[in-house]
Structure formats: C-alpha cells, structure tokens
Amino acid sequence: MKRRQFIKRVVQTGAVVSATALSGKDVLGANERVRVGLIGCGGRGMFDAKLMRDVPNAEFVAVCDLYPPHLAKAKEWAGTSAKEFKDFRRLLEQKDIDAVLIATPDHWHAIPTVLACQAGKDVYVEKPLAHNIQEGRTMVEAARRHNRVVQMGAQQRSAPHYAEVARIIQSGELGRVHFVRIWNYTNMFPNGVGRAPDSDLPEGVDWDMYLGPAPYVPFNKNRFIGTYRWFWDYGGGLVTDFGIHRFDSMQQIMKADAPVSVTASGGRYGLTDGAETPDVVQVTYQYPGFILSYEACMLNAHGAGGRTPGNEQPSEGFRMQRKEMSAEDATASHVKNFIECVRSRKKPAADVEIGHRSTIVAHLGNIAYRTGHKIRWDAAKEEIVDDPEAAKLLARQRRKPWALI
Structure with a gap:
C-alpha cells in the first residue's frame, strides 16, 4: 500500500494549520488545571511525569500500564483520586483528561497517539516518535486533522x-x-x-x-x-x-x-x-x-x-569557543513547554513534524x-x-x- 493510501485510511488530510498556533480547543487560563493521563508507568514515564506535575496547575488524574508493579507504584504516586487502567483505550475514553503522556515501548507510540488525537487530547510522546516512518507520518496527519498539540520527548529542543x-x-x-x-x-x-x-x-x-x-x-x-x-x-x-x-x-x-x-x-x-x-x-x-x-x-x-x-570530567584542553554554557538535562523545561502549549495552543518546541523528521x-x-x-x-x-x-x-x-x- 502506498504511503498516501495508508494515511487516507487512518486520517483524512485536514486543513492547513498555522505555523504558530493550533485551533479547535479553547485556550486555557494560566490558573486552569491541565489534567494529564500517564500511559506507560516505567522508569522514563515516571521521570517525565514527576517533572510534568511540578509545572504549576498540571495534575495527573489517570495512570495506565499493563505491568502490575508499575501500575501500582504509579497509582500510589498519583494519589487516591487518580483512576488506574490496564488498557490505554479505557483511559482515552475519560472526558476529564486534557492531555496524555505516552512513555511506552517504541512499537506502542503511534497507536495511542493517533487515538488520543481522535479523542481530542493533546500528547507528549517519548522519542523516537514512531516505530517506523509510515507510522510517524500518520501521527503528524492525526495531530493536524484534530488540531492537537503533540510534542516528542526531544528535550534538547x-x-x-x-x-x-x-x-x-x-x-x-x-x-x-x-x-x-x-x-x-x-x-x-x-x-x-x-x-x-x-x-x-x-x-x-x-x-x-x-x-x-x-x-x-x-x-x-x-x-x-x-x-x-x-x-x-x-x-x-x-x-x-x-x-x-x-x-x-x-x-x-x-x-x-x-x-x-x-x-x-x-x-x-x-x-x-x-x-x-x-x-x-x-x-x-x-x-x-x-x-x-x-x-x-x-x-x-x-x-x-x-x-x-x-560522570567523567575531562581536562580543560583547548576550545575554539570559550563561552560557558549550562548543559543540564532539559526535560523539566521541555515538559513545561508542552503544558504551556496545551494552554496557549501554540506549537511546542519539538512539534510532531519536527519529531517525525528527526526520527x-x-x-x-x-x-x-x-x-x-x-x-x-x-x-x-x-x-x-x-x-x-x-x-x-x-x-x-x-x-x-x-x-x-
């Protein structure tokens, strides 16, 4: 099947989206809570989620994992009011969820992302964007058709x-x-x-x-x-x-x-x-x-x-550029950028198209x-x-x- 035929079966091509903003959802105020569901509660998922919950007015209202020990730990972390699921499709049915954080194995990136977009939810999905190139393009088309904010976990952006x-x-x-x-x-x-x-x-x-x-x-x-x-x-x-x-x-x-x-x-x-x-x-x-x-x-x-x-600390050596630069992990800034874009409807730093091209x-x-x-x-x-x-x-x-x- 040709790539275009494949995409047409999943998501019909949507209208052109602005280079700076996405439509289709009311802009949230700075004090309105962004309610997030976590899909994939392993090490990276919990790392991202903890940083995302530190963003003002972001909260996790649901967690999902098919491995019981991971699900239990995530539920304990998220709190008694958070819902728990073994099947991500049930999580996506929840009307009180604004966005999802997907930190599953690579072969489980595309399907939850596309279904989340169809369900009207924004998506932060870990790298690589997709298991293969065709899936990646399908994710881009889904995000554009449904006017969703979709950010890949390329925190260096x-x-x-x-x-x-x-x-x-x-x-x-x-x-x-x-x-x-x-x-x-x-x-x-x-x-x-x-x-x-x-x-x-x-x-x-x-x-x-x-x-x-x-x-x-x-x-x-x-x-x-x-x-x-x-x-x-x-x-x-x-x-x-x-x-x-x-x-x-x-x-x-x-x-x-x-x-x-x-x-x-x-x-x-x-x-x-x-x-x-x-x-x-x-x-x-x-x-x-x-x-x-x-x-x-x-x-x-x-x-x-x-x-x-x-961490190995090499000797000074000779540098062409001597300007000091901070080099700490930027995941906290990256998840903050995502939550801010969920509110503003602007495109995020590692928009799905950027993630697709890099992947x-x-x-x-x-x-x-x-x-x-x-x-x-x-x-x-x-x-x-x-x-x-x-x-x-x-x-x-x-x-x-x-x-x-």
Missing part, C-alpha cells in the same frame, strides 16, 4: 545551550560547516542482555496486549521491560534510542530537514547475547552541502573492565544497515528511490485488531 550552539553555527562564526560527526558510546560488555530462554508470564501481564501490532512470539523477558529496544519488532537499537537525540540536535543546528542518501555498516561484534540490533554501527548521511557521520558502540573506554557509573533520520540509518544498501531518499514524497526491498521497511504489517493504524 528546550535546552538553552543547544540554542546557543545553533546560533554560533548559523551565524557563520566558525565558517561554513561541511562535515558533522556525532556519536554515542555506552557499555554492556560482555554479556549484553544475555540469552534468556522463553518462560512463563509474570503474574497479571497481558502478553498479547504488550505485543500489540508486533508479531506474536512466546514471552521472553528480554523482549519486555528495559531491553525491548534491542529487538527490531519493538525498537531500533542504538540508532533510535540514543541517536535520535543527536540527529534532532544536528538538524536543528544545521537547519537541515533530511538527508539525500544514507549508507551504514556494523554488526554484533562485542556482545555475546541474544539481541538483534547492532552493538557497533556507523552511518554516513549525505545532506545538501555537508556530510554527517554517526557512530555508536556498546563498548567504551572501560572495555572488558566493566561499566563504571558516574526519519534514525530509521533510514537502520534501513541502510539492515539491507546493506545505499539508500536514496525522496524527502518530499517520503519514499525510498528505486529500492523495493528497502521500501518494505518504511512500514510493517500489523496484527489484528491493530491493523487500522
């Missing part, structure tokens, strides 16, 4: 130091930039996620619901909480988990929208586990006017010596890696040029009843 770097580069102070290098290094040596056998379900878990649109497989703990992202059915490994932040910042700083071609290489070289995504990967993107090199590895300077928690970069890298092909990208049509095999990875078949999204 709300960070002053990234804005300052963008100013420096775009001002020409460093001259014209023709080569950009970004990277991520972590350490899971030597066993990674291990090789867990299939096993019985944890008590109270609806495994079929967890898999959702993904193919059915027996329960395996490595495909569940925390490590799902290393399997193609649910995530995209290093490139979509860590790389998405770097790609988004690069496109912001370089004022770039999309590459024209992509090549990649890598493999599972260092870890002896059962994961599928590469533990070493290098991706080269050609943009109009510059080259981007991205590299990621699950082995770092600690090597076989293991993983040491903490495309990550997905194209994985497609190049998985096929071994040089990918040529038509950004206007959001199509891979003259490569039917690679084009199949722009979307995927979804299990019923989730085929509608």
Whole structure:
C-alpha cells in the first residue's frame, strides 16, 4: 500500500494549520488545571511525569500500564483520586483528561497517539516518535486533522545551550560547516542482555496486549521491560534510542530537514547475547552541502573492565569557543513547554513534524544497515528511490485488531 493510501485510511488530510498556533480547543487560563493521563508507568514515564506535575496547575488524574508493579507504584504516586487502567483505550475514553503522556515501548507510540488525537487530547510522546516512518507520518496527519498539540520527548529542543550552539553555527562564526560527526558510546560488555530462554508470564501481564501490532512470539523477558529496544519488532537499537537525540540536535543546528542518501555498516561484534540490533554501527548521511557521520558502540573506554557509573570530567584542553554554557538535562523545561502549549495552543518546541523528521533520520540509518544498501531518499514524497526491498521497511504489517493504524 502506498504511503498516501495508508494515511487516507487512518486520517483524512485536514486543513492547513498555522505555523504558530493550533485551533479547535479553547485556550486555557494560566490558573486552569491541565489534567494529564500517564500511559506507560516505567522508569522514563515516571521521570517525565514527576517533572510534568511540578509545572504549576498540571495534575495527573489517570495512570495506565499493563505491568502490575508499575501500575501500582504509579497509582500510589498519583494519589487516591487518580483512576488506574490496564488498557490505554479505557483511559482515552475519560472526558476529564486534557492531555496524555505516552512513555511506552517504541512499537506502542503511534497507536495511542493517533487515538488520543481522535479523542481530542493533546500528547507528549517519548522519542523516537514512531516505530517506523509510515507510522510517524500518520501521527503528524492525526495531530493536524484534530488540531492537537503533540510534542516528542526531544528535550534538547528546550535546552538553552543547544540554542546557543545553533546560533554560533548559523551565524557563520566558525565558517561554513561541511562535515558533522556525532556519536554515542555506552557499555554492556560482555554479556549484553544475555540469552534468556522463553518462560512463563509474570503474574497479571497481558502478553498479547504488550505485543500489540508486533508479531506474536512466546514471552521472553528480554523482549519486555528495559531491553525491548534491542529487538527490531519493538525498537531500533542504538540508532533510535540514543541517536535520535543527536540527529534532532544536528538538524536543528544545521537547519537541515533530511538527508539525500544514507549508507551504514556494523554488526554484533562485542556482545555475546541474544539481541538483534547492532552493538557497533556507523552511518554516513549525505545532506545538501555537508556530510554527517554517526557512530555508536556498546563498548567504551572501560572495555572488558566493566561499566563504571558516574560522570567523567575531562581536562580543560583547548576550545575554539570559550563561552560557558549550562548543559543540564532539559526535560523539566521541555515538559513545561508542552503544558504551556496545551494552554496557549501554540506549537511546542519539538512539534510532531519536527519529531517525525528527526526520527526519519534514525530509521533510514537502520534501513541502510539492515539491507546493506545505499539508500536514496525522496524527502518530499517520503519514499525510498528505486529500492523495493528497502521500501518494505518504511512500514510493517500489523496484527489484528491493530491493523487500522
């Protein structure tokens, strides 16, 4: 099915939306409460939610998770008046909810977002925006058709130091930039996620619901909480988990929208586990006017010596730019920006279209890696040029009843 046909089945193309504001909902006053529902109550979901509740006049009135321990902790945190659900669809039926925070595994980003937009609720959804490129475009179309504020969790968009770097580069102070290098290094040596056998379900878990649109497989703990992202059915490994932040910042700083071609290489070289995504990967993107090199590895300077928690403080060295900049995590500012936009109906810092374009970069890298092909990208049509095999990875078949999204 062509991308346009797919989108038409889900959401009909809506009217043009202003570049600065969204319509369709009354602007809330500064003292009116924004009532939020949390979908996905794991570590990142609770981290985001706690910061969002710190925003004046934001409150969580419902929580949802299919893993009972997470749901119980979230309910205790949210308070006795908050409703609890195992099925996000029931949460979306609640009329007293203005917005939802979605922090589920990647393969569960698109469907709740689209249904939330249809239900008239604004959405803060964690990165990457979607499991594949076709889902991402569907999310954009849903947000526009239903006039929803949809923000991706790319918190660096709300960070002053990234804005300052963008100013420096775009001002020409460093001259014209023709080569950009970004990277991520972590350490899971030597066993990674291990090789867990299939096993019985944890008590109270609806495994079929967890898999959702993904193919059915027996329960395996490595495909569940925390490590799902290393399997193609649910995530995209290093490139979509860590790389998405770097790609988004690069496109912001370089004022770039999309590459024209992509090549990649890598493999599972260092870890002896059962994961599928590469533990070493290098991706080269050609943009109009510059080259981007991205590299990621699950082995770092600690090597076989293991993983040491903490923050490394390098020596001063020589810097081209000596201006001091704050570099703390910007999630608090990012969730505040979202709540403010729910009230004002302005577009947020990491609007769904921005999130989609940055997530495309990550997905194209994985497609190049998985096929071994040089990918040529038509950004206007959001199509891979003259490569039917690679084009199949722009979307995927979804299990019923989730085929509608």
